[in-house]
Amino acid sequence: MRNDQPYSITARELYGAGPDQIPDPFIPSCHLIYSSPATLAYNSPGAIGFGVKRAGLLIPESVMLLVSPACCGRNSTILSSEEGYADRMFYLLMKEADLVTGRHLSRISQAIREIAEAAEPRPKVVVICITCADALLGTDLERVCRRAEAETGLRVVPSYMYALEREGRKPPMAAIRKTIYSLLEKGEKEPDRINLMGFFTPVDPRSELFQVLRGMGIRKIGQVCQYDSLDAYQKMGRANFNLVLHPESRYAAEDLLTRLGMPYIEFPRLFQPERIHQQYQLLAAALGTRAEDGPMFEAARKARDQFRSRYAGLTCAVGEMTNADPFELAASLADMGLRVKSVFSNVTPDSFPFLKRLAAASPDTRIYTGISPSMIHYEEEKDVDLTIGKDAGGYIPSARNLEWFGELQPYGFQGFTDFLSAASAVLEGPASDERKGVFL
Amino acid sequence: MKGLYRYLSPAAPDQSGAVSVLFEQGGLIVVLDAGGCTGNICGFDEPRWFLRKSAVYSAGIRDMDAILGRDDKLIDKLQEAVDTADARFIALIGTPVPSVIGTDYRALARLARKRYGLPVIWTDTAGIDSYEKGASKAYLALIDLAEELFGGEKADRRAFPSSVMPAPGVPAAGTTAAGSADAGSTEAPGSGSGSAPLPAGRVLVWGATPLDLPAADGALCLRRRIAAREGVPEDQVVTIGMDSRLEDLRDLGGVRKNLVCAPSGFAPARRLAKAFGTPWEACFPVPPEAAGLARDIPHACRVLILHQQVLADGLREVLEAGRPDLQITTASLFTMDPALARPAGGFDGLAAPPDTELPGEDELVRFVKENHFDAVIGDPIYFRALKSPELIRIPLAHFAQSGGMYRPACDEDAWII
Numbered sequence: 001m002r003n004d005q006p007y008s009i010t011a012r013e014l015y016g017a018g019p020d021q022i023p024d025p026f027i028p029s030c031h032l033i034y035s036s037p038a039t040l041a042y043n044s045p046g047a048i049g050f051g052v053k054r055a056g057l058l059i060p061e062s063v064m065l066l067v068s069p070a071c072c073g074r075n076s077t078i079l080s081s082e083e084g085y086a087d088r089m090f091y092l093l094m095k096e097a098d099l100v101t102g103r104h105l106s107r108i109s110q111a112i113r114e115i116a117e118a119a120e121p122r123p124k125v126v127v128i129c130i131t132c133a134d135a136l137l138g139t140d141l142e143r144v145c146r147r148a149e150a151e152t153g154l155r156v157v158p159s160y161m162y163a164l165e166r167e168g169r170k171p172p173m174a175a176i177r178k179t180i181y182s183l184l185e186k187g188e189k190e191p192d193r194i195n196l197m198g199f200f201t202p203v204d205p206r207s208e209l210f211q212v213l214r215g216m217g218i219r220k221i222g223q224v225c226q227y228d229s230l231d232a233y234q235k236m237g238r239a240n241f242n243l244v245l246h247p248e249s250r251y252a253a254e255d256l257l258t259r260l261g262m263p264y265i266e267f268p269r270l271f272q273p274e275r276i277h278q279q280y281q282l283l284a285a286a287l288g289t290r291a292e293d294g295p296m297f298e299a300a301r302k303a304r305d306q307f308r309s310r311y312a313g314l315t316c317a318v319g320e321m322t323n324a325d326p327f328e329l330a331a332s333l334a335d336m337g338l339r340v341k342s343v344f345s346n347v348t349p350d351s352f353p354f355l356k357r358l359a360a361a362s363p364d365t366r367i368y369t370g371i372s373p374s375m376i377h378y379e380e381e382k383d384v385d386l387t388i389g390k391d392a393g394g395y396i397p398s399a400r401n402l403e404w405f406g407e408l409q410p411y412g413f414q415g416f417t418d419f420l421s422a423a424s425a426v427l428e429g430p431a432s433d434e435r436k437g438v439f440l
Numbered sequence: 441m442k443g444l445y446r447y448l449s450p451a452a453p454d455q456s457g458a459v460s461v462l463f464e465q466g467g468l469i470v471v472l473d474a475g476g477c478t479g480n481i482c483g484f485d486e487p488r489w490f491l492r493k494s495a496v497y498s499a500g501i502r503d504m505d506a507i508l509g510r511d512d513k514l515i516d517k518l519q520e521a522v523d524t525a526d527a528r529f530i531a532l533i534g535t536p537v538p539s540v541i542g543t544d545y546r547a548l549a550r551l552a553r554k555r556y557g558l559p560v561i562w563t564d565t566a567g568i569d570s571y572e573k574g575a576s577k578a579y580l581a582l583i584d585l586a587e588e589l590f591g592g593e594k595a596d597r598r599a600f601p602s603s604v605m606p607a608p609g610v611p612a613a614g615t616t617a618a619g620s621a622d623a624g625s626t627e628a629p630g631s632g633s634g635s636a637p638l639p640a641g642r643v644l645v646w647g648a649t650p651l652d653l654p655a656a657d658g659a660l661c662l663r664r665r666i667a668a669r670e671g672v673p674e675d676q677v678v679t680i681g682m683d684s685r686l687e688d689l690r691d692l693g694g695v696r697k698n699l700v701c702a703p704s705g706f707a708p709a710r711r712l713a714k715a716f717g718t719p720w721e722a723c724f725p726v727p728p729e730a731a732g733l734a735r736d737i738p739h740a741c742r743v744l745i746l747h748q749q750v751l752a753d754g755l756r757e758v759l760e761a762g763r764p765d766l767q768i769t770t771a772s773l774f775t776m777d778p779a780l781a782r783p784a785g786g787f788d789g790l791a792a793p794p795d796t797e798l799p800g801e802d803e804l805v806r807f808v809k810e811n812h813f814d815a816v817i818g819d820p821i822y823f824r825a826l827k828s829p830e831l832i833r834i835p836l837a838h839f840a841q842s843g844g845m846y847r848p849a850c851d852e853d854a855w856i857i
Contacts, residue, residue, distance in 0.1 A: 003523045029505070032497035032521045033475055035482045037490055069536045071453035071567030074480045077821070078843045080449065086824075091445040096568050099540050104443075111444050118446040132474055133536040136506055163474035164503040164537070373521040376493060 006378040008342070012363035015356055019349035025372040026347040029167060033371045036378075037394055050200040051075070052161040052176045053129060054085055058200060058224050059157065059180060060233045062125035063088045065111060067104060070094075072131040072161065088123075090115045094133060102137050105144050109151040116154060124230050125155040125183065135162045157182060170251060177252040180224055186260045187238035193220035195239045197253055197264070198246030199409040201225055204418075207411040208296045212280055215292040243267040245411065247350045269409075271324060271332040271416050273300040293413070300413040304336060307420045311427065312337025317381070317396055319389025320345040320370075322404045324419075327354035329388065334361035341384055342366045344392055368395075386427060402426045441802070447825035448801045451773065452651050452840040454565040454574025456485035457704060458533050459496065460649035461578035461681045463488055467561075468527035469496045470518065472543065473535040477567060484843050485571070487650050495525040506541050515551050522556050528686060529585055531578075532562040539566035561585050571651050571840050572748070572774050575704035579646060579680070583708055586689035641696040643670055644688075646705025648679035651840040652748050653701075654847075654854030659683045661851035662701060665725040670697070680708075692716065699723050702748050703775040722780055724754035730855035731762035733834055737815045742790055743768045744808060746818030747838050749776045749795075755817070755836075767792045771807060773800070774840070801825055820846050 007025045017023060024030040053076055056064050066073045066089065073091045080086035092111045098104040112126050128148070130141055141158040148156040159179040161172050170178075177197070194213070196203060202223050203209060213221060220235075227233040242264040244253050253264035265283065270276050277297045284291035316338050318330045326345040331354055334340045340362045346369055347355070358365060368375065370391065384399040393401030402423050404410075410418055452460075455471065459481050462469055471478040478498035482489040489496070499514055518530065530552055532545060549560035561581040565574040645666060648659050655661075659682035667674040676696075678688045698709040698720035709720035733755070737743060743759070743766050745752040752770035759768060767790040770782070774797075781795035793811045798804045805825050808816065815832035816822065819841040823833045834857065837846035848854045 003520075028475070028500045029502045030517075031500070032470060032517050033478070033500040034521075035478050035489070035496045035498060036493075037482075069453070069567040070450040070570070071455060071477055071480060071535065073450040074453060074456070075484050077449040077451070077841075078484055078845055081845060086449070089449065091450060093443045093445065093450065094568065095443065096539070096566060099536060099566065099568070107441065107443070110441055114441060114444060115446060131536075132476070133540050135503060136537065136540040161476070162503075163476040164501065164506060166475065167502065373497060374524045376495060376525055 003374060004377050005374065006368060006376075007372045007374045008366040008368045010363060011343075011355060011359040011365040011367060014347065014367050015352065015359035019352045022347055022349075025374070026369045027167070028346075028371055032373050034373045034375045036370055036375055037391075051079070052159065052172050053089065054079070054083060055173070055176045055200050056127045056129060056157075056159045056179055057085050057088050059125050059127060059183060059230075060227045061121075061123055061230050062127050062157075063090060063115060063119050063123040064127045064129055064159075065090045065092055065108070065115060066129045066131075067092045067108060067111075067134070068094060068129070068131040068161075069099075069133055072133075088119070090119075099133055099137075102134075102139060105139060108144060109148045112148055112152045112154060112156065116152070123154065125157060126152075127157045127159050127179065129159045129161055131161045132164045135160070135164050155183065171248075174248050174251040177249050178255050181236070181252050181256055183230070183233070184237040184256065184260065185234060187234065189240055190220060190238045191240050192218055193222065193235070193239045194218050195222045195224075195236050195242045197224075197242050197244050197249040199223070199225075201407045201409055203245070203411045204408045204414065207414040208293065209412045209414075212291050212293050212296075212412075216284055216287055216289045241265060245269055245409075268328075269324065269411055269415065271329050271419060272335060273297060273304055273413065273416060276300070276412055276416065296413040300416050303417045303420050307424065308336045310424075313339065314385040314427070315339045315341050315383055316386040316388065317342045317344070317384050317392045317399070319343075319387065319392030319395070321391040322389035323406065323410055324388075324404065325351070325354055326389065327351050327358050330365060331357035331361050333388075334358065334365070338386075340365045341381060342368060342392075344368045344370055344389070344395055346371065386423065388423070400426045400429070400431065442800060445801050448804075448821060452485045452571035452843075453480075453567045454569040454571060454577070455533050455535050455563075455567055456481045457571030457573065457575030457649070457651060457840075458531075458563040458565050458578040459486060460571070460651050461575050461582065461704070462531050462533075463494050463496070463649075464682065464684060465529075465582065465686045466527065467495070467529040467531045467686075468518075468521055468525050468558075469494070469531045469533060470499055470521070471497065471533045471535060472499045472501065472514075472538045474498070474501050474537060477535040485651065485840075487656065487839070487844060487847070495521065495527055497521055501537055506537055509541060511543075511548055511551065514548070515555055518552060518556065522558070527558065528589075529559040529561060530556065531581070532560065534563055534565040536567040539564075539568075559585055559588055570774050572647075572702065572704040575647070575649060575651070575681070575702075576707040579704060579708040580711060582680075582686075582689060583692065583711060586686070586692060589686070590690045641676075641691075641694050643667075643672055643677045643697050643699060644692075644695050645677060645679045645699045645701050646708045647681070647700055647702030647750065649681040649702075649704070651702075652704070652751065653682065653839070653851075654837065655849065655851045658851050658854075661727075662725070665727065666699060666723070669723070669725050672696070693718070697721075700750060702750050703772075703777065705750075706775075706777055722750045722753070722777070724750045726751070726754040726758045727852075727855055728758060728761075729852075730755055730758045732856055733817060733836065734759050734763050734766060734815075735857070736834070737763070737766060737832060740765045740788060740790060741767070741814035741832075742792065742812060743815045743817065744811075744813040745770045745836075746772065746804075746816060746822055747836060748772055748774055748840070749780060753780065769793055769811070769813075770795045771798055771804075773798050773804065 145156040222236045256262040280291035320326045387399045387401045545562040563577040659679040663677040693716040700722045701724045776797035784794045786792040817834040819838040821842045
């Protein structure tokens with residue numbers, strides 16, 4: 001019998017299933033993966049925003065050599081130009097015989113020498129990126145890089161764009177985060193220095209996070225994206241500990257713990273004032289100090305109450321292409337009295353603490369997974385006032401949309417109040433253009 | 441060194457070309473990849489993906505699936521898509537992953553057909569070759585599919601290997617995948633025409649996909665220009681791959697003429713010429729306004745047009761009509777048919793090299809330098825590698841090279857500076 005309904009499940013049912021029983025439609029290896037425009041970020045680990053390639057180039061004074069079949073570098077043709085890293089990307093294309101013999105690996109050192117001549121300025125680091133073909137060939141890239149370093153005199157760093165291992169222990173975006181920090185060397189520890197890990201672009205400097213941390217005696221706060229030179233980047237090796245703002249950095253943080261003895265604390269981005277406040281207090285307690293966030297906390301609560309009084313009862317939908325965890329944001333919106341009709345997102349075990357909140361606050365919210373083959377039948381829901389996230393805006397083009405997907409990363413009370421301001425501006429502004437045909 | 445791209449970046453690969461041909465044909469398209477290839481195909485090489493729904497799926501292959509060769513799991517996975525998409529056939533699109541593990545497409549197709557009762561076609565694309573080779577394979581597979589679905593008076597004259605699992609009782613021809621049979625043939629264009637009068641009927645245009653047409657309305661404009669050139673009503677001109685349906689491939693033996701507007705169309709046109717005696721020719725009618733592209737080129741210059749071969753030839757024809765003082769050569773980083781290439785020549789002391797297929801970046805740089813071209817007309821991406829300050833650079837976007845970066849809003853805009 002033909003199924004013409006898109007798969008969805010309520011928040012209550014999904015939370016009830018538990019992290020060990022996530023339904024098959026949310027597990028990519030259980031079915032074909034539908035390609036709607038909303039799944040572009042999912043479908044390619046090098047697709048849009050910060051994929052593996054752009055992320056790897058966060059290492060200062062580096063260039064990247066993608067060693068792969070031509071198809072793996074195709075998106076870089078467009079994205080590297082749009083996002084400004086075209087002159088730092090180089091390609092060594094595999095031939096058909098290489099798929100069997102692995103002979104392309106023997107050409108890497110020569111390629112690096114030619115790149116070093118062509119690149120302006122001359123790089124100090126070459127990040128080698130290999131893809132699924134080499135994963136299946138069993139390429140030992142670390143060995144290849146060691147040999148290339150010896151032959152060229154440049155630092156050569158391995159990185160992996162293995163879409164085949166997306167649900168494995170080291171999915172591509174987690175692995176590249178480890179690569180980014182892999183050149184850090186152990187320095188003399190500075191008690192007042194920490195690193196923020198998790199985002200590829202800076203945390204909005206207006207965030208109170210910096211002020212609150214300074215109040216705790218932390219005066220030097222490093223983010224990998226802020227360093228222009230390899231020498232400056234090495235300051236991160238002197239950090240007392242790391243704050244992990246995004247769970248995909250956990251693997252990299254573990255590596256720094258093992259390699260440099262640098263502990264870490266998970267410190268996720270939240271959109272609920274009480275929880276933000278609580279998180280600051282817990283950090284302060286762990287450090288044996290105080291978090292002076294009172295005025296910011298009050299201001300955030302006041303902004304939240306005003307938003308609630310004006311917009312409670314509106315209907316919204318939340319996607320995953322946004323600077324927030326979709327389930328955490330959906331739960332927070334439900335807490336503010338909005339009716340969260342749907343969430344478009346993949347689900348991992350990391351989602352469950354937030355799903356718990358959503359299931360309690362809005363148990364009937366329907367969760368869709370953009371990758372289910374049944375999503376070819378998704379039809380726009382008509383009674384939605386606001387969508388949040390680029391993908392949600394695509395699924396429901398007639399609703400007002402807040403993409404909330406900028407390069408500066410919102411965080412803390414400031415991020416929360418900025419979100420409310422942006423949402424208010426969208427809701428009070430002109431109606432959304434009909435974007436049908438742009439995103440299906 | 442060969443294969444190293446320091447200035448350019450990879451063009452659309454063969455798997456994108458295959459999907460481009462099949463996108464509008466109503467099939468369930470399954471890219472045999474882990475997800476990244478599908479993301480690249482849909483997000484960067486298929487502009488229609490943002491405009492209409494098409495049943496394009498990634499097989500979502502994972503490492504252990506590949507290592508253990510779990511074809512049965514892939515067949516199982518098709519179930520939900522078959523149940524939810526109203527597909528007339530299944531198309532399996534190869535990528536590097538099945539190439540490395542040596543997937544037997546024929547066996548996979550047989551399993552899928554047996555399980556779901558739908559015709560199954562495939563392209564043994566590997567993500568290594570450029571787009572036009574994959575598009576060629578998809579065209580040949582489509583012809584096989586059409587023969588199976590619609591039959592035809594001369595269907596029994598099929599002379600080429602098949603990439604479709606045939607209906608029960610019809611023996612499959614050949615043993616290799618589509619696209620391999622006629623590639624590289626040097627049969628002269630139009631050789632199928634003979635001296636018999638052209639039969640009445642439609643004109644089919646092969647090679648017409650967004651990867652080779654200038655803009656979203658490129659197929660429409662091309663049909664209009666071809667209709668005017670051929671003296672047939674517009675609705676008798678069908679661009680296979682864009683604005684066409686599977687039904688347009690009915691009665692392939694009865695078409696009046698096959699036109700090839702891009703190199704991916706050579707193989708299907710030759711195959712149909714051999715099977716049905718249908719005449720064909722390579723032809724990309726370029727509007728006369730395109731002559732303006734040469735307006736800033738000084739008198740008596742050497743000019744290089746870098747594009748897909750058939751479009752480049754069409755543009756050269758228009759430019760030479762208005763500017764006989766120019767010595768124009770065409771070259772391409774994609775397949776060129778030697779039979780269509782103009783040999784070395786020259787006049788008034790201006791030597792011109794032969795039209796040349798360039799394997800890569802190094803060869804492009806050397807070709808331009810050694811032949812002392814004064815002007816290059818081509819995709820702006822090429823200009824990254826052509827750094828001589830004296831060179832006149834005239835942009836002419838090619839979607840297969842630069843994707844949507846320089847794509848004009850409409851066909852008309854493509855031909856003006």
